[in-house]
Amino acid sequence: MGLTVTLWVLGGYILLSLLFLPFQYSYVKELKEMDKKRKEQGLSQEEMYDKMSFEEQELNFHVQGSILFIGANLFASLLYNWKHKNMDL
Numbered sequence: 001m002g003l004t005v006t007l008w009v010l011g012g013y014i015l016l017s018l019l020f021l022p023f024q025y026s027y028v029k030e031l032k033e034m035d036k037k038r039k040e041q042g043l044s045q046e047e048m049y050d051k052m053s054f055e056e057q058e059l060n061f062h063v064q065g066s067i068l069f070i071g072a073n074l075f076a077s078l079l080y081n082w083k084h085k086n087m088d089l
Helices: 002-041 045-051 055-064 067-083
Strands: none
Touching: 002 045, 002 067, 045 067
């Protein structure tokens, strides 16, 4: 019974991650674009975050730090890297 419950919980988490995938993909895409702009401006990552509004900083903190989004972030990052692997070369 313990294995069955674990499999259901794991399956539910994967399903939840797949539901969040479109939102996380757009978030990862925006982060990559922000990183390109930051590099063009010659700013460090700390300087970029200092220029963000408080709301943007909090949003980034919660989206990156929540355990609910780890799977979706992983899937979105993998999908983004797979789609853009030839563009970064």
